[in-house]
Amino acid sequence: MPSSFLPRVGETGADDLQLATLPSVDALLNHPELQAAVAKHGRGLVKRAIQRALAAIRKSLAAAGNEAGIARERLMRLIARQVDTDSLPALRRVINLTGTVIHTNLGRSPLPDAAVAALVAAARHPVTIEYDLASGERGERDHITEQLLCELTGAEAATVVNNNAAAVLLVLAALGSGREVPISRGELIEIGGSFRIPDIMAMAGCRLVEVGTTNRTHLRDYENAIGEQTAMLTRIHASNYAIVGFTKAASEQELGALAKARNLPFFVDLGSGALLPFERYGLPHEQLPQESLRAGATVVSISGDKLLGGPQAGIILGRRDLIEKIRKHPLKRALRCDKLIVGALEATLRVYRDHLDDPGHLAQTLPLLRLLTRPADAIRACGERVLDAAQQAFAPHAAVTLQASRSQIGSGSLPIDRLDSWSLVITPAGRRSGQATAAVVAALRQLPLPVIGRVKEGAVWLDLRTLENDEEFRAQLKHLALPALA
Numbered sequence: 001m002p003s004s005f006l007p008r009v010g011e012t013g014a015d016d017l018q019l020a021t022l023p024s025v026d027a028l029l030n031h032p033e034l035q036a037a038v039a040k041h042g043r044g045l046v047k048r049a050i051q052r053a054l055a056a057i058r059k060s061l062a063a064a065g066n067e068a069g070i071a072r073e074r075l076m077r078l079i080a081r082q083v084d085t086d087s088l089p090a091l092r093r094v095i096n097l098t099g100t101v102i103h104t105n106l107g108r109s110p111l112p113d114a115a116v117a118a119l120v121a122a123a124r125h126p127v128t129i130e131y132d133l134a135s136g137e138r139g140e141r142d143h144i145t146e147q148l149l150c151e152l153t154g155a156e157a158a159t160v161v162n163n164n165a166a167a168v169l170l171v172l173a174a175l176g177s178g179r180e181v182p183i184s185r186g187e188l189i190e191i192g193g194s195f196r197i198p199d200i201m202a203m204a205g206c207r208l209v210e211v212g213t214t215n216r217t218h219l220r221d222y223e224n225a226i227g228e229q230t231a232m233l234t235r236i237h238a239s240n241y242a243i244v245g246f247t248k249a250a251s252e253q254e255l256g257a258l259a260k261a262r263n264l265p266f267f268v269d270l271g272s273g274a275l276l277p278f279e280r281y282g283l284p285h286e287q288l289p290q291e292s293l294r295a296g297a298t299v300v301s302i303s304g305d306k307l308l309g310g311p312q313a314g315i316i317l318g319r320r321d322l323i324e325k326i327r328k329h330p331l332k333r334a335l336r337c338d339k340l341i342v343g344a345l346e347a348t349l350r351v352y353r354d355h356l357d358d359p360g361h362l363a364q365t366l367p368l369l370r371l372l373t374r375p376a377d378a379i380r381a382c383g384e385r386v387l388d389a390a391q392q393a394f395a396p397h398a399a400v401t402l403q404a405s406r407s408q409i410g411s412g413s414l415p416i417d418r419l420d421s422w423s424l425v426i427t428p429a430g431r432r433s434g435q436a437t438a439a440v441v442a443a444l445r446q447l448p449l450p451v452i453g454r455v456k457e458g459a460v461w462l463d464l465r466t467l468e469n470d471e472e473f474r475a476q477l478k479h480l481a482l483p484a485l486a
């Protein structure tokens with residue numbers, strides 16, 4: 001029940017409660033009808049729910065005037081509903097049918113089973129997060145994932161932090177603080193939220209030196225920018241937009257060669273972080289960290305929960321001396337991952353390492369890859385299995401059809417790449433008003449297991465690429481309430 005909720009109150013019936021006769025919080029808390037809720041949810045939660053329900057009722061009764069009353073039964077129902085609402089966690093599971101597979105606001109990548117198991121084990125028990133079992137001495141938490149990361153990417157060394165934004169900050173602070181960092185004007189990007197490259201540079205204590213232009217930056221622009229004070233060369237991948245048309249960017253090979261000739265580190269923030277060639281699965285090519293390293297990058301950073309399909313993490317790969325310098329920086333301690341993440345990341349990387357030559361197995365075992373490679377035919381078949389139930393649930397307020405659509409990978413893949421998919425399209429009956437589609441998406445959000453869709457062209461689209469349990473979805477539709485459309 002939202003805090004603005006005002007319960008309906010009416011004329012006083014014979015046994016109705018009025019403002020002056022509403023029971024006290026304590027009386028209600030000891031009421032036999034609420035004892036099951038107290039046992040299940042705790043006295044504190046039920047007490048708070050009673051307080052909130054009573055406050056709302058008092059407000060309604062006061063607004064309705066002296067004669068107003070509320071039936072005892074209704075009071076108990078309102079409290080029970082408030083208990084239900086309050087017992088839900090703020091971090092709720094949802095069904096993501098937005099058409100964006102890696103949805104940052106919905107928690108990005110689902111984890112492989114092995115990673116979930118490792119995470120739970122690390123949560124329950126003492127683990128060797130910084131303990132060397134062989135010697136019985138203190139260990140280094142990076143060593144848990146470093147070998148795997150090096151095997152998978154060909155890097156000499158690796159370190160892991162909380163997310164890729166942290167990785168970028170740490171690399172710049174460790175390698176560029178107090179000095180100049182040239183960067184192409186086409187790469188002065190905002191990734192999302194308040195993560196903007198110029199701000200991160202300033203935070204890291206680097207002096208940003210803009211080179212080239214928004215659409216064209218040549219190798220000579222970098223050459224001209226390099227001076228005594230230059231700390232490193234950088235390349236930030238444009239992950240959420242594309243510059244098309246009359247464009248030019250110095251290649252990583254060129255930048256790598258220039259950095260080497262001038263004895264400078266070359267940092268590539270790759271962002272997305274696929275570990276294997278996506279074209280193997282008929283997906284758009286995604287640059288791999290191993291490709292950047294081969295091209296001459298000496299440090300590469302990627303996210304753990306984008307295309308890699310693991311937990312949130314920022315993975316820094318590169319030359320041993322540079323990684324050591326990064327690892328020793330004081331910010332590393334502030335940005336490090338906890339044992340749950342280290343465990344989940346290790347398990348995810350092991351899935352890759354142990355099955356690298358079996359693309360089919362990987363596409364089943366890594367949930368993200370499974371969703372991205374799901375054939376359009378299978379998605380359509382899923383749609384046919386849920387269409388009837390959806391039509392019945394929305395009738396007569398809205399018509400539901402199954403239509404071809406396009407999903408996007410999300411978070412770090414070129415925004416222009418799309419995957420063939422199928423969607424349930426819910427079109428409100430009568431006028432195609434924004435209000436009617438808003439009522440549909442709101443009703444879907446209010447399901448016990450909320451379903452998140454997207455409004456497009458006067459209809460609500462539910463992209464079924466990411467619907468793997470259609471039975472669960474059908475069961476949810478039974479709870480649909482569409483008062484705003486009635």
Ligand SMILES: *Cc1c(COP(=O)(O)O)cnc(C)c1O
Nearest residue numbers: 163164165239270271272303412
């Ligand atoms: C996503 C992204 C980031 C930020 O990574 P998080 O893991 O979300 O912190 C930084 N740089 C690039 C190029 C990205 O795509």
